[in-house]
Amino acid sequence: MAKVTYDKEITALLVIDPYNDFISEGGKIWDRIRAVAEANDCVPHMLQVLNAARKAKLRVFYALHHRYRPGDYETWKYIAPIQKAAWVNKSFEYGTWGGEIHPEFEPKPGEIVATEHWCSSGFANTDLDFRLKQQGIVKVIVIGLLANTCIESTSRFAMELGYHVALVKDATAASTKEMMRAAHELNGPTFAHTILTTAELVAALPHE
Numbered sequence: 001m002a003k004v005t006y007d008k009e010i011t012a013l014l015v016i017d018p019y020n021d022f023i024s025e026g027g028k029i030w031d032r033i034r035a036v037a038e039a040n041d042c043v044p045h046m047l048q049v050l051n052a053a054r055k056a057k058l059r060v061f062y063a064l065h066h067r068y069r070p071g072d073y074e075t076w077k078y079i080a081p082i083q084k085a086a087w088v089n090k091s092f093e094y095g096t097w098g099g100e101i102h103p104e105f106e107p108k109p110g111e112i113v114a115t116e117h118w119c120s121s122g123f124a125n126t127d128l129d130f131r132l133k134q135q136g137i138v139k140v141i142v143i144g145l146l147a148n149t150c151i152e153s154t155s156r157f158a159m160e161l162g163y164h165v166a167l168v169k170d171a172t173a174a175s176t177k178e179m180m181r182a183a184h185e186l187n188g189p190t191f192a193h194t195i196l197t198t199a200e201l202v203a204a205l206p207h208e
Contacts, residue, residue, distance in 0.1 A: 004166070004194050006058065006205055012137045013053040014158075016063045016122060016144030016151055018046065018105035021091055021098035023145065028091055028098050033146065036180060037173035045171040045198040046143050047104055056205040059135055060111040063122025063144075063154055064101075067094040080119055082149060120153035129161055139164040141201065143171035147183035159191040167192045168201050 021027040023043050030037075037043060053060060065086075066072070073079050073087045086092070092099040107113055112135075114128035122128050132140070140163050142155050151172050155165045169184045188195050196204075 004164075004204060006056075006139060006141065006166075008057045008059075008206055010136060011139040011141065012059040012061050012132060012135065013050065014061050014063055014122065014140045014142045014144075014154070015046070015050060015105065016142065016154060017065050017092075017146075018062075018102050018144055019065070019092050019098065020100050020102055023102050028089055029145075032175050033173045036175065036177060039177075040170040040173065040180075042171060042173040043102075045168070048198050049141070049143050049168055049171050049201060050105065052202045052205055053141070054108070056207070058141075058205070059137065060107070061128065061132065061140075062101075062107055062111065062113040063126070063128055063150075064113065064116050065092055065150065066116040066118045067092045067099040069094045083119055117150075117154075120149045121157045122150065122154035123157040123161065124153075132163070137163070139166070141166045141168060143168045145173060146179075147172040147174040148179040148187075149174075152183050152187060155188075156191045159193075165192045165194075166201065167195045168198055169195055170197050171201075 021029050068086055068090050112131055114131060115126040117124055117126050140158050142151055155167060158165050167188055174180045184195055
């Protein structure tokens with residue numbers, strides 16, 4: 001396979017759902033993913049990729065899950081299982097600590113936060129595609145949570161829209177090893193143009 005390059009003029013880092021509920025001790029979902037996340041150093045790797053992308057002057061975009069608010073789903077005709085779970089558990093509840101971005105991942109001035117996605121894809125019913133295209137982005141590097149839901153859905157949607165997609169497999173996590181295997185070994189190769197580790201990604205970024 002030819003070496004993939006990440007020109008800062010056309011490449012963006014896409015950070016998905018770095019909420020306290022996901023990646024902080026005491027978060028509502030942390031205990032469910034802790035074993036997998038700690039086994040692959042997910043959170044340190046996410047931070048390493050973010051810092052490396054900033055150093056390389058890549059544009060950084062945030063694709064955040066909708067933060068639960070009372071009344072969100074009560075009148076919906078069809079509610080997906082993952083949305084029902086968020087409703088029951090009040091995951092990423094607006095105005096609470098769990099619905100805040102982990103402090104180490106706070107967007108910096110100039111970084112773009114897309115409108116919140118309602119289910120799994122960061123592109124569905126949001127302005128993410130529009131805002132990427134306004135910046136001339138054609139390649140996206142994807143990190144965050146969860147590997148088999150928002151990461152996969154967002155990455156697959158990106159491919160359908162014509163973006164080059166890079167998955168950083170140790171900068172994400174899921175509830176089980178089986179879900180991680182499905183995301184990166186079974187499903188990922190059908191839509192991602194490259195699947196690599198944090199070390200491989202950092203080495204491939206431009207160094208000035």
